[in-house]
Amino acid sequence: MEKETTSERIIEAAIELVSKKGYKATTTKAIADLAGVNEVTIFRNFGNKRGILNAVIQKFSYGPLLQKVIQEQATWDLEYDLYHFSTQYQNYMFSIKEYVLISFKEAGAFPEIDQEVAKIPLFIKQELVAYFCEMEKRGKLTDVDIEAIAMTFIHLNFGHFISRARLGSSVTKISTEDIFKTSISIFSRGLTP
CATH class of the missing domain: 1.10.10.60 (Homeodomain-like)
Incomplete structure (x- = not known):
């Protein structure tokens, strides 16, 4: 102890x-x-x-939380799950926003920071790929490049977080909830057979 x-x-x-x-x-x-x-x-x-x-x-990594959410809360309804994953991600990232922004400020000058930080999206990608593979096995996903959709989903979420963290609502007044309802709906329709 x-x-x-x-x-x-x-x-x-x-x-x-x-x-x-x-x-x-x-x-x-x-x-x-x-x-x-x-x-x-x-x-x-x-x-x-x-x-x-x-x-x-590792203390600030979202990966273990996503892993737990997928294991314990996945409903295998694509739109519902992706919206839930996004909501969890945004809430978590905003709770550690200051630390994330510090890591970006420092990263460019120190390759070791980039190397360590890269482990987080790699882990998240791995968890999402496993989720999408299971959705494919269940017949709930079109025949697509699973790694590509996992990365697209990561970029959708991280891009929104960075935009809101740095710029607030100066680019759009649309709420995070409404943005994700719309984008996840469109994303899910494109992946559903």
Whole structure:
């Protein structure tokens, strides 16, 4: 239990420091000081700064939530499920909006951030592909490139999130709910036999 508590303190300290100072200026020594641990404890728990970065990204990953939603709440009604997945995604992403925007600000200068962040959409893609494959087995999906529709669905959701997170309602006053009702309806009709 103590190890989890120590790891969590280290992760929280890293998040706070990266938010304030940026990734480059955040050192393992500064993280250790803020977390109230010895720097050796960081290396023992995470290996290095990138290990902490990976833990932070995993903490904020939507992938496990999507996996749980699919496993426990899928109705195998395409339009209903996709709307539900989108709603869950938007709610979650807006709850961590500040951290997502920080990761984009930092990513371009640090390839390791891009490499770690890329694991999130890869995991989400994997879960969506599994869902769409099951829909295809059930005869509820037209013969389409499943990876392509999974990526299209990811882009639809992430694109909306980024647009709203950065621009608010300056581009459109249409609510997120109405945008997704319309887009998911159109998307679903194009995939239904």
